[in-house]
Amino acid sequence: MHEPIVVKQDGHVAVLTLNRPKTRNALSGEEMFAAFEDIFAVLNGTRSVRAAVLTGAGTAFCSGGNIAEMRERKGMFAGSPDEISERYRHGIQRIPRAFASLEVPIVAAVNGPAIGAGCDLACMCDVRIASRSARFAESFVKLGIVPGDGGAWFLPRIVGLSRAAELIFTGATIDADEAFHIGLVSRVVEPEALMDEALSLAHRMAENPPQALRWAKRLLHHGQNATLDEALDLAGRFQGLAHHSGGHAEAVAAHFEKRKPLFRGD
Structure with a gap:
Protein backbone atom coordinates (compact mmCIF):
# COMPACT_ATOMS: atom_id res chain seq x y z
CA MET A 1 0.00 0.00 0.00
CA GLU A 207 12.13 33.59 4.48
CA ASN A 208 11.90 34.61 8.14
CA PRO A 209 13.95 33.36 11.11
CA PRO A 210 12.75 29.81 11.83
CA GLN A 211 12.59 30.08 15.62
CA ALA A 212 10.78 33.43 15.51
CA LEU A 213 8.20 31.84 13.19
CA ARG A 214 7.62 29.03 15.66
CA TRP A 215 7.29 31.40 18.60
CA ALA A 216 4.89 33.60 16.62
CA LYS A 217 2.72 30.58 15.81
CA ARG A 218 2.63 29.54 19.47
CA LEU A 219 1.60 33.06 20.48
CA LEU A 220 -1.15 33.12 17.88
CA HIS A 221 -2.66 29.83 18.99
CA HIS A 222 -2.15 30.41 22.71
CA GLY A 223 -3.92 33.74 22.40
CA GLN A 224 -7.16 32.13 21.22
CA ASN A 225 -7.81 30.77 24.70
CA ALA A 226 -5.70 33.01 26.94
CA THR A 227 -6.53 36.15 28.85
CA LEU A 228 -4.78 39.33 27.76
CA ASP A 229 -2.43 39.12 30.75
CA GLU A 230 -1.56 35.51 29.93
CA ALA A 231 -0.95 36.40 26.29
CA LEU A 232 1.26 39.34 27.25
CA ASP A 233 3.25 37.21 29.70
CA LEU A 234 4.03 34.62 27.03
CA ALA A 235 4.78 37.32 24.45
CA GLY A 236 7.24 38.93 26.85
CA ARG A 237 8.93 35.61 27.57
CA PHE A 238 9.34 34.80 23.88
CA GLN A 239 10.44 38.35 23.12
CA GLY A 240 13.22 38.09 25.69
CA LEU A 241 14.42 34.88 24.09
CA ALA A 242 14.06 36.35 20.59
CA HIS A 243 16.29 39.34 21.38
CA HIS A 244 19.07 36.89 22.26
CA SER A 245 18.55 34.64 19.22
CA GLY A 246 20.81 34.26 16.23
CA GLY A 247 17.90 34.99 13.94
CA HIS A 248 17.37 38.41 15.49
CA ALA A 249 21.10 39.22 15.34
CA GLU A 250 21.28 38.24 11.68
CA ALA A 251 18.09 40.15 10.77
CA VAL A 252 19.39 43.35 12.39
CA ALA A 253 22.83 42.96 10.81
CA ALA A 254 21.31 42.40 7.36
CA HIS A 255 19.07 45.44 7.80
CA PHE A 256 22.01 47.78 8.43
CA GLU A 257 24.23 46.10 5.84
CA LYS A 258 21.44 46.33 3.26
CA ARG A 259 21.67 42.67 2.28
CA LYS A 260 19.44 39.60 2.33
CA PRO A 261 19.65 37.81 5.69
CA LEU A 262 20.90 34.24 5.91
CA PHE A 263 19.06 32.45 8.69
CA ARG A 264 20.12 29.17 10.24
CA GLY A 265 18.38 27.14 12.92
CA ASP A 266 17.50 29.90 15.36
Missing part, protein backbone atom coordinates in the same frame (compact mmCIF):
# COMPACT_ATOMS: atom_id res chain seq x y z
CA HIS A 2 1.22 3.52 -0.75
CA GLU A 3 2.18 5.87 2.04
CA PRO A 4 -0.96 7.65 3.35
CA ILE A 5 0.85 11.01 3.18
CA VAL A 6 3.65 11.77 0.73
CA VAL A 7 6.21 14.33 1.91
CA LYS A 8 8.52 16.30 -0.35
CA GLN A 9 10.75 19.21 0.57
CA ASP A 10 10.88 22.32 -1.59
CA GLY A 11 13.65 24.45 -0.14
CA HIS A 12 12.58 25.28 3.41
CA VAL A 13 8.96 24.22 2.75
CA ALA A 14 7.59 20.70 3.30
CA VAL A 15 4.80 19.68 0.90
CA LEU A 16 2.44 17.08 2.38
CA THR A 17 0.04 15.30 0.03
CA LEU A 18 -2.77 13.08 1.29
CA ASN A 19 -2.29 9.97 -0.81
CA ARG A 20 -5.53 7.98 -0.76
CA PRO A 21 -7.17 9.19 -4.01
CA LYS A 22 -9.30 6.02 -4.35
CA THR A 23 -11.15 6.96 -1.13
CA ARG A 24 -10.90 10.68 -1.95
CA ASN A 25 -8.31 10.92 0.82
CA ALA A 26 -10.65 9.74 3.58
CA LEU A 27 -9.27 10.04 7.09
CA SER A 28 -9.36 6.47 8.33
CA GLY A 29 -7.03 3.79 9.56
CA GLU A 30 -4.08 3.62 11.92
CA GLU A 31 -1.61 4.33 9.12
CA MET A 32 -3.22 7.67 8.33
CA PHE A 33 -3.52 8.75 11.97
CA ALA A 34 0.06 7.76 12.76
CA ALA A 35 1.35 9.45 9.61
CA PHE A 36 0.26 12.89 10.82
CA GLU A 37 1.90 12.31 14.21
CA ASP A 38 5.13 10.94 12.78
CA ILE A 39 5.50 13.55 10.02
CA PHE A 40 4.78 16.46 12.34
CA ALA A 41 7.30 15.14 14.88
CA VAL A 42 9.93 15.11 12.13
CA LEU A 43 9.01 18.64 10.99
CA ASN A 44 9.21 19.90 14.57
CA GLY A 45 12.72 18.50 14.89
CA THR A 46 13.97 19.73 11.51
CA ARG A 47 15.14 23.34 11.47
CA SER A 48 15.56 23.16 7.69
CA VAL A 49 11.75 23.10 7.43
CA ARG A 50 10.21 26.48 8.24
CA ALA A 51 6.71 26.11 6.76
CA ALA A 52 4.48 23.43 5.24
CA VAL A 53 1.73 22.99 2.65
CA LEU A 54 -0.99 20.31 2.89
CA THR A 55 -2.98 19.21 -0.17
CA GLY A 56 -4.72 16.12 -1.54
CA ALA A 57 -3.90 13.72 -4.36
CA GLY A 58 -6.51 13.36 -7.09
CA THR A 59 -9.63 15.49 -7.41
CA ALA A 60 -10.48 15.83 -3.70
CA PHE A 61 -8.74 17.51 -0.80
CA CYS A 62 -10.32 15.16 1.73
CA SER A 63 -13.72 13.44 1.85
CA GLY A 64 -13.68 13.09 5.64
CA GLY A 65 -14.57 9.81 7.32
CA ASN A 66 -15.06 6.55 5.48
CA ILE A 67 -18.85 6.25 5.08
CA ALA A 68 -18.61 2.65 3.89
CA GLU A 69 -17.01 1.75 7.23
CA MET A 70 -19.82 3.61 9.01
CA ARG A 71 -22.43 1.56 7.17
CA GLU A 72 -20.64 -1.68 7.98
CA ARG A 73 -19.83 -0.59 11.55
CA LYS A 74 -16.19 -1.42 10.98
CA GLY A 75 -12.96 0.08 12.23
CA MET A 76 -13.50 3.29 14.19
CA PHE A 77 -17.29 2.86 14.00
CA ALA A 78 -17.55 -0.60 15.54
CA GLY A 79 -18.86 -1.45 18.99
CA SER A 80 -20.90 0.29 21.68
CA PRO A 81 -21.20 4.08 22.08
CA ASP A 82 -18.44 4.04 24.70
CA GLU A 83 -16.22 1.93 22.48
CA ILE A 84 -16.76 4.27 19.52
CA SER A 85 -15.92 7.25 21.76
CA GLU A 86 -12.65 5.58 22.72
CA ARG A 87 -11.88 4.76 19.10
CA TYR A 88 -12.36 8.41 18.17
CA ARG A 89 -10.05 9.46 21.00
CA HIS A 90 -7.37 7.00 19.95
CA GLY A 91 -8.12 7.36 16.23
CA ILE A 92 -9.10 10.43 14.25
CA GLN A 93 -8.82 12.79 17.24
CA ARG A 94 -5.09 12.19 17.16
CA ILE A 95 -5.02 14.37 14.02
CA PRO A 96 -6.16 17.66 15.63
CA ARG A 97 -3.88 16.94 18.58
CA ALA A 98 -1.00 16.45 16.16
CA PHE A 99 -1.83 19.79 14.51
CA ALA A 100 -1.87 21.43 17.94
CA SER A 101 1.71 20.24 18.44
CA LEU A 102 2.96 21.33 15.00
CA GLU A 103 5.43 24.17 15.44
CA VAL A 104 5.76 25.40 11.86
CA PRO A 105 3.08 27.35 9.96
CA ILE A 106 1.02 25.17 7.61
CA VAL A 107 -1.03 26.23 4.58
CA ALA A 108 -3.94 24.15 3.29
CA ALA A 109 -4.03 24.08 -0.51
CA VAL A 110 -7.63 22.91 -0.91
CA ASN A 111 -7.67 21.40 -4.39
CA GLY A 112 -11.20 19.95 -4.36
CA PRO A 113 -14.00 18.93 -1.99
CA ALA A 114 -13.22 19.23 1.73
CA ILE A 115 -16.17 17.48 3.29
CA GLY A 116 -16.95 16.67 6.94
CA ALA A 117 -13.69 15.81 8.64
CA GLY A 118 -11.99 17.04 5.46
CA CYS A 119 -13.37 20.52 6.07
CA ASP A 120 -12.18 20.28 9.66
CA LEU A 121 -8.76 19.17 8.44
CA ALA A 122 -8.48 22.34 6.39
CA CYS A 123 -9.53 24.33 9.47
CA MET A 124 -6.70 22.77 11.47
CA CYS A 125 -4.22 24.50 9.16
CA ASP A 126 -3.11 28.07 9.84
CA VAL A 127 -4.09 29.43 6.41
CA ARG A 128 -6.41 28.08 3.71
CA ILE A 129 -6.12 28.77 -0.03
CA ALA A 130 -8.84 27.27 -2.24
CA SER A 131 -8.98 26.20 -5.83
CA ARG A 132 -12.09 27.48 -7.56
CA SER A 133 -13.17 23.81 -7.75
CA ALA A 134 -13.05 23.41 -3.97
CA ARG A 135 -16.20 22.73 -1.97
CA PHE A 136 -16.64 22.79 1.81
CA ALA A 137 -19.23 21.15 4.06
CA GLU A 138 -19.68 20.47 7.76
CA SER A 139 -21.93 17.65 6.62
CA PHE A 140 -22.04 15.54 9.78
CA VAL A 141 -25.73 16.17 10.55
CA LYS A 142 -26.61 14.88 7.07
CA LEU A 143 -25.37 11.51 8.31
CA GLY A 144 -26.97 11.83 11.75
CA ILE A 145 -23.66 12.41 13.53
CA VAL A 146 -21.70 15.37 14.93
CA PRO A 147 -18.27 16.90 14.21
CA GLY A 148 -16.38 14.31 16.24
CA ASP A 149 -12.91 15.47 15.25
CA GLY A 150 -13.05 19.02 16.58
CA GLY A 151 -14.93 20.91 13.87
CA ALA A 152 -17.23 22.61 16.40
CA TRP A 153 -14.09 23.98 18.08
CA PHE A 154 -12.13 25.03 14.98
CA LEU A 155 -14.83 26.47 12.71
CA PRO A 156 -16.25 29.21 15.03
CA ARG A 157 -12.73 30.48 15.62
CA ILE A 158 -12.35 31.04 11.88
CA VAL A 159 -15.77 32.22 10.66
CA GLY A 160 -17.51 33.24 13.89
CA LEU A 161 -20.19 31.48 15.91
CA SER A 162 -23.20 32.40 13.77
CA ARG A 163 -21.66 31.34 10.46
CA ALA A 164 -20.32 28.15 12.04
CA ALA A 165 -23.75 27.35 13.49
CA GLU A 166 -25.36 27.79 10.09
CA LEU A 167 -22.88 25.43 8.44
CA ILE A 168 -22.94 22.83 11.21
CA PHE A 169 -26.73 22.83 11.72
CA THR A 170 -27.62 22.67 8.00
CA GLY A 171 -24.74 20.52 6.76
CA ALA A 172 -24.82 22.69 3.63
CA THR A 173 -22.10 22.60 1.00
CA ILE A 174 -20.57 25.93 -0.01
CA ASP A 175 -18.34 26.76 -2.95
CA ALA A 176 -14.95 28.45 -2.86
CA ASP A 177 -16.33 31.95 -3.42
CA GLU A 178 -18.73 31.61 -0.47
CA ALA A 179 -15.89 30.20 1.63
CA PHE A 180 -13.89 33.32 0.82
CA HIS A 181 -16.86 35.57 1.57
CA ILE A 182 -17.26 34.18 5.11
CA GLY A 183 -13.51 34.10 5.79
CA LEU A 184 -13.07 30.34 5.73
CA VAL A 185 -10.34 30.74 3.10
CA SER A 186 -8.06 33.72 2.55
CA ARG A 187 -8.00 33.54 -1.24
CA VAL A 188 -9.44 31.64 -4.22
CA VAL A 189 -7.38 30.83 -7.31
CA GLU A 190 -7.77 28.87 -10.51
CA PRO A 191 -7.00 25.15 -10.13
CA GLU A 192 -3.79 25.30 -12.15
CA ALA A 193 -2.45 28.14 -9.96
CA LEU A 194 -3.26 26.59 -6.57
CA MET A 195 0.05 24.94 -5.69
CA ASP A 196 2.12 27.83 -7.01
CA GLU A 197 0.09 30.23 -4.86
CA ALA A 198 0.31 28.05 -1.75
CA LEU A 199 4.03 27.45 -2.20
CA SER A 200 4.66 31.13 -2.82
CA LEU A 201 2.94 32.00 0.46
CA ALA A 202 4.76 29.25 2.37
CA HIS A 203 8.11 30.38 0.96
CA ARG A 204 7.40 33.97 2.01
CA MET A 205 6.84 32.66 5.53
CA ALA A 206 10.00 30.55 5.33
Whole structure:
Protein backbone atom coordinates (compact mmCIF):
# COMPACT_ATOMS: atom_id res chain seq x y z
CA MET A 1 0.00 0.00 0.00
CA HIS A 2 1.22 3.52 -0.75
CA GLU A 3 2.18 5.87 2.04
CA PRO A 4 -0.96 7.65 3.35
CA ILE A 5 0.85 11.01 3.18
CA VAL A 6 3.65 11.77 0.73
CA VAL A 7 6.21 14.33 1.91
CA LYS A 8 8.52 16.30 -0.35
CA GLN A 9 10.75 19.21 0.57
CA ASP A 10 10.88 22.32 -1.59
CA GLY A 11 13.65 24.45 -0.14
CA HIS A 12 12.58 25.28 3.41
CA VAL A 13 8.96 24.22 2.75
CA ALA A 14 7.59 20.70 3.30
CA VAL A 15 4.80 19.68 0.90
CA LEU A 16 2.44 17.08 2.38
CA THR A 17 0.04 15.30 0.03
CA LEU A 18 -2.77 13.08 1.29
CA ASN A 19 -2.29 9.97 -0.81
CA ARG A 20 -5.53 7.98 -0.76
CA PRO A 21 -7.17 9.19 -4.01
CA LYS A 22 -9.30 6.02 -4.35
CA THR A 23 -11.15 6.96 -1.13
CA ARG A 24 -10.90 10.68 -1.95
CA ASN A 25 -8.31 10.92 0.82
CA ALA A 26 -10.65 9.74 3.58
CA LEU A 27 -9.27 10.04 7.09
CA SER A 28 -9.36 6.47 8.33
CA GLY A 29 -7.03 3.79 9.56
CA GLU A 30 -4.08 3.62 11.92
CA GLU A 31 -1.61 4.33 9.12
CA MET A 32 -3.22 7.67 8.33
CA PHE A 33 -3.52 8.75 11.97
CA ALA A 34 0.06 7.76 12.76
CA ALA A 35 1.35 9.45 9.61
CA PHE A 36 0.26 12.89 10.82
CA GLU A 37 1.90 12.31 14.21
CA ASP A 38 5.13 10.94 12.78
CA ILE A 39 5.50 13.55 10.02
CA PHE A 40 4.78 16.46 12.34
CA ALA A 41 7.30 15.14 14.88
CA VAL A 42 9.93 15.11 12.13
CA LEU A 43 9.01 18.64 10.99
CA ASN A 44 9.21 19.90 14.57
CA GLY A 45 12.72 18.50 14.89
CA THR A 46 13.97 19.73 11.51
CA ARG A 47 15.14 23.34 11.47
CA SER A 48 15.56 23.16 7.69
CA VAL A 49 11.75 23.10 7.43
CA ARG A 50 10.21 26.48 8.24
CA ALA A 51 6.71 26.11 6.76
CA ALA A 52 4.48 23.43 5.24
CA VAL A 53 1.73 22.99 2.65
CA LEU A 54 -0.99 20.31 2.89
CA THR A 55 -2.98 19.21 -0.17
CA GLY A 56 -4.72 16.12 -1.54
CA ALA A 57 -3.90 13.72 -4.36
CA GLY A 58 -6.51 13.36 -7.09
CA THR A 59 -9.63 15.49 -7.41
CA ALA A 60 -10.48 15.83 -3.70
CA PHE A 61 -8.74 17.51 -0.80
CA CYS A 62 -10.32 15.16 1.73
CA SER A 63 -13.72 13.44 1.85
CA GLY A 64 -13.68 13.09 5.64
CA GLY A 65 -14.57 9.81 7.32
CA ASN A 66 -15.06 6.55 5.48
CA ILE A 67 -18.85 6.25 5.08
CA ALA A 68 -18.61 2.65 3.89
CA GLU A 69 -17.01 1.75 7.23
CA MET A 70 -19.82 3.61 9.01
CA ARG A 71 -22.43 1.56 7.17
CA GLU A 72 -20.64 -1.68 7.98
CA ARG A 73 -19.83 -0.59 11.55
CA LYS A 74 -16.19 -1.42 10.98
CA GLY A 75 -12.96 0.08 12.23
CA MET A 76 -13.50 3.29 14.19
CA PHE A 77 -17.29 2.86 14.00
CA ALA A 78 -17.55 -0.60 15.54
CA GLY A 79 -18.86 -1.45 18.99
CA SER A 80 -20.90 0.29 21.68
CA PRO A 81 -21.20 4.08 22.08
CA ASP A 82 -18.44 4.04 24.70
CA GLU A 83 -16.22 1.93 22.48
CA ILE A 84 -16.76 4.27 19.52
CA SER A 85 -15.92 7.25 21.76
CA GLU A 86 -12.65 5.58 22.72
CA ARG A 87 -11.88 4.76 19.10
CA TYR A 88 -12.36 8.41 18.17
CA ARG A 89 -10.05 9.46 21.00
CA HIS A 90 -7.37 7.00 19.95
CA GLY A 91 -8.12 7.36 16.23
CA ILE A 92 -9.10 10.43 14.25
CA GLN A 93 -8.82 12.79 17.24
CA ARG A 94 -5.09 12.19 17.16
CA ILE A 95 -5.02 14.37 14.02
CA PRO A 96 -6.16 17.66 15.63
CA ARG A 97 -3.88 16.94 18.58
CA ALA A 98 -1.00 16.45 16.16
CA PHE A 99 -1.83 19.79 14.51
CA ALA A 100 -1.87 21.43 17.94
CA SER A 101 1.71 20.24 18.44
CA LEU A 102 2.96 21.33 15.00
CA GLU A 103 5.43 24.17 15.44
CA VAL A 104 5.76 25.40 11.86
CA PRO A 105 3.08 27.35 9.96
CA ILE A 106 1.02 25.17 7.61
CA VAL A 107 -1.03 26.23 4.58
CA ALA A 108 -3.94 24.15 3.29
CA ALA A 109 -4.03 24.08 -0.51
CA VAL A 110 -7.63 22.91 -0.91
CA ASN A 111 -7.67 21.40 -4.39
CA GLY A 112 -11.20 19.95 -4.36
CA PRO A 113 -14.00 18.93 -1.99
CA ALA A 114 -13.22 19.23 1.73
CA ILE A 115 -16.17 17.48 3.29
CA GLY A 116 -16.95 16.67 6.94
CA ALA A 117 -13.69 15.81 8.64
CA GLY A 118 -11.99 17.04 5.46
CA CYS A 119 -13.37 20.52 6.07
CA ASP A 120 -12.18 20.28 9.66
CA LEU A 121 -8.76 19.17 8.44
CA ALA A 122 -8.48 22.34 6.39
CA CYS A 123 -9.53 24.33 9.47
CA MET A 124 -6.70 22.77 11.47
CA CYS A 125 -4.22 24.50 9.16
CA ASP A 126 -3.11 28.07 9.84
CA VAL A 127 -4.09 29.43 6.41
CA ARG A 128 -6.41 28.08 3.71
CA ILE A 129 -6.12 28.77 -0.03
CA ALA A 130 -8.84 27.27 -2.24
CA SER A 131 -8.98 26.20 -5.83
CA ARG A 132 -12.09 27.48 -7.56
CA SER A 133 -13.17 23.81 -7.75
CA ALA A 134 -13.05 23.41 -3.97
CA ARG A 135 -16.20 22.73 -1.97
CA PHE A 136 -16.64 22.79 1.81
CA ALA A 137 -19.23 21.15 4.06
CA GLU A 138 -19.68 20.47 7.76
CA SER A 139 -21.93 17.65 6.62
CA PHE A 140 -22.04 15.54 9.78
CA VAL A 141 -25.73 16.17 10.55
CA LYS A 142 -26.61 14.88 7.07
CA LEU A 143 -25.37 11.51 8.31
CA GLY A 144 -26.97 11.83 11.75
CA ILE A 145 -23.66 12.41 13.53
CA VAL A 146 -21.70 15.37 14.93
CA PRO A 147 -18.27 16.90 14.21
CA GLY A 148 -16.38 14.31 16.24
CA ASP A 149 -12.91 15.47 15.25
CA GLY A 150 -13.05 19.02 16.58
CA GLY A 151 -14.93 20.91 13.87
CA ALA A 152 -17.23 22.61 16.40
CA TRP A 153 -14.09 23.98 18.08
CA PHE A 154 -12.13 25.03 14.98
CA LEU A 155 -14.83 26.47 12.71
CA PRO A 156 -16.25 29.21 15.03
CA ARG A 157 -12.73 30.48 15.62
CA ILE A 158 -12.35 31.04 11.88
CA VAL A 159 -15.77 32.22 10.66
CA GLY A 160 -17.51 33.24 13.89
CA LEU A 161 -20.19 31.48 15.91
CA SER A 162 -23.20 32.40 13.77
CA ARG A 163 -21.66 31.34 10.46
CA ALA A 164 -20.32 28.15 12.04
CA ALA A 165 -23.75 27.35 13.49
CA GLU A 166 -25.36 27.79 10.09
CA LEU A 167 -22.88 25.43 8.44
CA ILE A 168 -22.94 22.83 11.21
CA PHE A 169 -26.73 22.83 11.72
CA THR A 170 -27.62 22.67 8.00
CA GLY A 171 -24.74 20.52 6.76
CA ALA A 172 -24.82 22.69 3.63
CA THR A 173 -22.10 22.60 1.00
CA ILE A 174 -20.57 25.93 -0.01
CA ASP A 175 -18.34 26.76 -2.95
CA ALA A 176 -14.95 28.45 -2.86
CA ASP A 177 -16.33 31.95 -3.42
CA GLU A 178 -18.73 31.61 -0.47
CA ALA A 179 -15.89 30.20 1.63
CA PHE A 180 -13.89 33.32 0.82
CA HIS A 181 -16.86 35.57 1.57
CA ILE A 182 -17.26 34.18 5.11
CA GLY A 183 -13.51 34.10 5.79
CA LEU A 184 -13.07 30.34 5.73
CA VAL A 185 -10.34 30.74 3.10
CA SER A 186 -8.06 33.72 2.55
CA ARG A 187 -8.00 33.54 -1.24
CA VAL A 188 -9.44 31.64 -4.22
CA VAL A 189 -7.38 30.83 -7.31
CA GLU A 190 -7.77 28.87 -10.51
CA PRO A 191 -7.00 25.15 -10.13
CA GLU A 192 -3.79 25.30 -12.15
CA ALA A 193 -2.45 28.14 -9.96
CA LEU A 194 -3.26 26.59 -6.57
CA MET A 195 0.05 24.94 -5.69
CA ASP A 196 2.12 27.83 -7.01
CA GLU A 197 0.09 30.23 -4.86
CA ALA A 198 0.31 28.05 -1.75
CA LEU A 199 4.03 27.45 -2.20
CA SER A 200 4.66 31.13 -2.82
CA LEU A 201 2.94 32.00 0.46
CA ALA A 202 4.76 29.25 2.37
CA HIS A 203 8.11 30.38 0.96
CA ARG A 204 7.40 33.97 2.01
CA MET A 205 6.84 32.66 5.53
CA ALA A 206 10.00 30.55 5.33
CA GLU A 207 12.13 33.59 4.48
CA ASN A 208 11.90 34.61 8.14
CA PRO A 209 13.95 33.36 11.11
CA PRO A 210 12.75 29.81 11.83
CA GLN A 211 12.59 30.08 15.62
CA ALA A 212 10.78 33.43 15.51
CA LEU A 213 8.20 31.84 13.19
CA ARG A 214 7.62 29.03 15.66
CA TRP A 215 7.29 31.40 18.60
CA ALA A 216 4.89 33.60 16.62
CA LYS A 217 2.72 30.58 15.81
CA ARG A 218 2.63 29.54 19.47
CA LEU A 219 1.60 33.06 20.48
CA LEU A 220 -1.15 33.12 17.88
CA HIS A 221 -2.66 29.83 18.99
CA HIS A 222 -2.15 30.41 22.71
CA GLY A 223 -3.92 33.74 22.40
CA GLN A 224 -7.16 32.13 21.22
CA ASN A 225 -7.81 30.77 24.70
CA ALA A 226 -5.70 33.01 26.94
CA THR A 227 -6.53 36.15 28.85
CA LEU A 228 -4.78 39.33 27.76
CA ASP A 229 -2.43 39.12 30.75
CA GLU A 230 -1.56 35.51 29.93
CA ALA A 231 -0.95 36.40 26.29
CA LEU A 232 1.26 39.34 27.25
CA ASP A 233 3.25 37.21 29.70
CA LEU A 234 4.03 34.62 27.03
CA ALA A 235 4.78 37.32 24.45
CA GLY A 236 7.24 38.93 26.85
CA ARG A 237 8.93 35.61 27.57
CA PHE A 238 9.34 34.80 23.88
CA GLN A 239 10.44 38.35 23.12
CA GLY A 240 13.22 38.09 25.69
CA LEU A 241 14.42 34.88 24.09
CA ALA A 242 14.06 36.35 20.59
CA HIS A 243 16.29 39.34 21.38
CA HIS A 244 19.07 36.89 22.26
CA SER A 245 18.55 34.64 19.22
CA GLY A 246 20.81 34.26 16.23
CA GLY A 247 17.90 34.99 13.94
CA HIS A 248 17.37 38.41 15.49
CA ALA A 249 21.10 39.22 15.34
CA GLU A 250 21.28 38.24 11.68
CA ALA A 251 18.09 40.15 10.77
CA VAL A 252 19.39 43.35 12.39
CA ALA A 253 22.83 42.96 10.81
CA ALA A 254 21.31 42.40 7.36
CA HIS A 255 19.07 45.44 7.80
CA PHE A 256 22.01 47.78 8.43
CA GLU A 257 24.23 46.10 5.84
CA LYS A 258 21.44 46.33 3.26
CA ARG A 259 21.67 42.67 2.28
CA LYS A 260 19.44 39.60 2.33
CA PRO A 261 19.65 37.81 5.69
CA LEU A 262 20.90 34.24 5.91
CA PHE A 263 19.06 32.45 8.69
CA ARG A 264 20.12 29.17 10.24
CA GLY A 265 18.38 27.14 12.92
CA ASP A 266 17.50 29.90 15.36
